[in-house]
Amino acid sequence: MLNNHLWYKDAVFYEVYVRAFYDSNGDGHGDLAGLTQKLDYIKDLGVDCIWLLPTYPSPLKDDGYDIADYYDVHPDFGTLEDFKTLIDAVHKRGMRIITDLVLNHTSDQHHWFQEARSDPASPYRDYYVWSDSQERYKEARIIFVDTEDSNWAWDEEAGQYYWHRFYSSQPDLNFDNPKVREEMFKALKFWLDMGIDGFRADAIPYLYEREGTNCENLPETHAFIKEVRAYMDEHHPECILLGEANQWPEDVRPYFADGDELHMNFHFPIMPRLYMALHQGDVSSIKEILARTPEIPENSQWCIFLRNHDELTLEMVEEDEREWMWQAYAPEERMRLNLGIRRRLAPLLSNDLSKLLLANSLLLTLPGSPIIYYGDEIGMGDNIWLEDRNGVRTPMQWDSSPNGGFSTALNGSLYAPLVDSKEYRPSVISVAMQQADPTSLLNRLKHMISVRKAHPAFGRGDFTWEASITNTSIAAYWRSYEGQQILVLQNLSKEDQLINLEMNHVKGNSLQDILTSQKLGLKKNDITITLSAFEYHWYLLDRGDY
Numbered sequence: 001m002l003n004n005h006l007w008y009k010d011a012v013f014y015e016v017y018v019r020a021f022y023d024s025n026g027d028g029h030g031d032l033a034g035l036t037q038k039l040d041y042i043k044d045l046g047v048d049c050i051w052l053l054p055t056y057p058s059p060l061k062d063d064g065y066d067i068a069d070y071y072d073v074h075p076d077f078g079t080l081e082d083f084k085t086l087i088d089a090v091h092k093r094g095m096r097i098i099t100d101l102v103l104n105h106t107s108d109q110h111h112w113f114q115e116a117r118s119d120p121a122s123p124y125r126d127y128y129v130w131s132d133s134q135e136r137y138k139e140a141r142i143i144f145v146d147t148e149d150s151n152w153a154w155d156e157e158a159g160q161y162y163w164h165r166f167y168s169s170q171p172d173l174n175f176d177n178p179k180v181r182e183e184m185f186k187a188l189k190f191w192l193d194m195g196i197d198g199f200r201a202d203a204i205p206y207l208y209e210r211e212g213t214n215c216e217n218l219p220e221t222h223a224f225i226k227e228v229r230a231y232m233d234e235h236h237p238e239c240i241l242l243g244e245a246n247q248w249p250e251d252v253r254p255y256f257a258d259g260d261e262l263h264m265n266f267h268f269p270i271m272p273r274l275y276m277a278l279h280q281g282d283v284s285s286i287k288e289i290l291a292r293t294p295e296i297p298e299n300s301q302w303c304i305f306l307r308n309h310d311e312l313t314l315e316m317v318e319e320d321e322r323e324w325m326w327q328a329y330a331p332e333e334r335m336r337l338n339l340g341i342r343r344r345l346a347p348l349l350s351n352d353l354s355k356l357l358l359a360n361s362l363l364l365t366l367p368g369s370p371i372i373y374y375g376d377e378i379g380m381g382d383n384i385w386l387e388d389r390n391g392v393r394t395p396m397q398w399d400s401s402p403n404g405g406f407s408t409a410l411n412g413s414l415y416a417p418l419v420d421s422k423e424y425r426p427s428v429i430s431v432a433m434q435q436a437d438p439t440s441l442l443n444r445l446k447h448m449i450s451v452r453k454a455h456p457a458f459g460r461g462d463f464t465w466e467a468s469i470t471n472t473s474i475a476a477y478w479r480s481y482e483g484q485q486i487l488v489l490q491n492l493s494k495e496d497q498l499i500n501l502e503m504n505h506v507k508g509n510s511l512q513d514i515l516t517s518q519k520l521g522l523k524k525n526d527i528t529i530t531l532s533a534f535e536y537h538w539y540l541l542d543r544g545d546y
């Protein structure tokens with residue numbers, strides 16, 4: 001395979017919900033074999049690494065994040081054999097694949113919990129966190145505020161309360177128990193040995209609990225991840241850990257440690273600010289959060305995203321900003337969930353192609369590796385009438401045949417209905433239609449991805465704002481790496497903007513737009529450009545004789 005241990009710094013990621021992607025056997029559920037059949041599509045988009053949502057056996061009360069067995073595949077999705085076939089097929093195409101590793105909790109259906117609750121003398125009792133009262137760890141916040149009113153749940157059978165940070169059907173594991181840590185090591189070794197290229201480390205801040213703290217980001221948690229990393233560096237040096245720490249940048253920074261903890265972390269706080277910027281036509285919120293983002297070690301990388309399988313989380317904004325975001329992007333009550341918004345990218349951006357392209361331009365040029373959520377590359381819609389986060393997890397729309405080409409099952413037996421609204425149904429939005437149209441979102445995004453990949457400055461380069469641009473409607477920054485200098489110019493507003501670039505500090509002959517091949521001469525130091533609504537350019541500096 002590609003022998004480059006920093007591959008994740010250049011990679012474009014694609015998040016796949018297997019159940020939604022492609023149903024190979026007509027039972028109404030997408031499956032691993034279906035995903036394997038669709039790998040050429042993903043490869044063609046320019047994806048380097050697939051992130052797979054959990055496919056373990058599970059009662060699916062939290063869509064697989066409630067694991068009942070760490071060593072198998074949910075029968076709806078296929079078998080371990082199918083998983084191996086998928087990994088091989090991914091590698092054969094020069095791509096990689098990571099999967100979710102849920103360390104913090106199991107399903108209450110896991111046999112550990114079943115034995116723990118039924119017998120206080122069971123060795124599994126101490127796999128979980130129990131208490132006689134709800135008074136412990138009171139400073140820990142509740143995450144699923146719409147459904148849970150406590151992090152403790154009473155278990156009739158056990159006669160005690162157990163600790164859970166998510167749904168009460170997901171009891172937290174007790175990481176103070178060395179056996180639990182051993183079990184988790186065993187599980188991750190199993191998947192690494194099978195050939196997986198790493199993990200998205202789910203809910204990573206919450207592994208340990210300590211009285212008098214908010215039970216997040218504790219030193220013990222960092223110590224455990226470091227052990228995992230050391231093991232991976234020794235035995236699987238090209239495999240990565242991508243952390244889900246929904247925290248402020250200064251609290252995420254320690255997860256990179258000295259480049260010896262997590263390889264990558266999602267940059268949660270920048271995400272809602274991209275939407276703020278796009279709605280206000282003003283770059284300030286992006287500037288503020290990047291100013292608050294510490295430097296990270298050379299071998300580390302941020303991961304940025306516009307949407308994922310969860311609600312668009314508004315945990316990392318101030319209260320007034322959250323209200324503002326809700327009013328701007330979730331005017332109907334049904335669109336809101338917990339502290340977030342359960343809508344997809346295209347509906348959030350009013351299905352406006354130029355805005356969607358601009359959002360993707362930000363995603364592909366800001367510091368970090370981008371993740372694209374399945375379906376967003378064609379601007380799929382959502383269904384806010386489905387429960388929980390299911391409205392953003394509907395079947396992939398391949399073509400305009402029945403069930404959008406997702407499955408041959410009878411309509412009523414699909415795991416979820418296809419989006420059926422006038423604007424977003426498969427007869428209007430599908431892969432096949434967009435493949436045939438050179439101006440489609442899919443084809444334009446594909447082009448942007450290929451240009452990004454041809455220029456290492458995007459994945460590895462320094463980031464600096466272009467100082468001569470003071471117009472806050474414009475996001476203008478340089479990405480520079482080993483002599484390659486790219487100026488990204490983007491108009492966030494819906495008005496034309498006349499800008500004056502002062503290029504005194506730049507030594508070069510011209511700026512070449514690497515998306516369109518157009519050239520801007522640099523004979524004069526001042527260049528005046530008009531950017532129309534949501535227009536963007538990626539200009540590579542041609543240094544000529546300099």
Ligand code: GLC
Pocket residue numbers: 062065066102166202203244309310
């Ligand atoms: C993560 C997942 C989310 C899940 C939760 C509990 O936040 O992204 O989907 O519900 O962990 O496992």
